[in-house]
Amino acid sequence: MTPEIVVDHREMAHALLNADAEKILRLIRVQMDNLTMPQCPLYEEVLDTQMFGLSREIDFAVRLGLIEEQFGKNLLNRLEKELSALHEAFTKK
Numbered sequence: 184m185t186p187e188i189v190v191d192h193r194e195m196a197h198a199l200l201n202a203d204a205e206k207i208l209r210l211i212r213v214q215m216d217n218l219t220m221p222q223c224p225l226y227e228e229v230l231d232t233q234m235f236g237l238s239r240e241i242d243f244a245v246r247l248g249l250i251e252e253q254f255g256k257n258l259l260n261r262l263e264k265e266l267s268a269l270h271e272a273f274t275k276k
Contacts, residue, residue: 196249200241204262207233211266215273230266
């Protein structure tokens with residue numbers, strides 16, 4: 184592959200992973216707005232499934248050399264912090 188294609192694939196991988204993280208945040212926000220309890224089994228299952236799926240996507244992109252491992256860790260950490268803040272804000276209501 185030419186260097187331009189490799190860079191383009193890396194940029195695309197970053198954009199797609201960031202977009203998937205944003206989808207998870209939107210999904211959780213909708214659930215928290217519509218559920219009375221964030222401890223609902225459905226809420227927890229969706230969160231666990233979505234976060235696991237994203238972590239697998241990140242692992243795959245790292246193994247392909249499309250992203251650095253640290254980028255993936257930072258993305259998951261940022262998402263977990265935002266989800267924790269959403270959960271905390273909801274439970275304080």
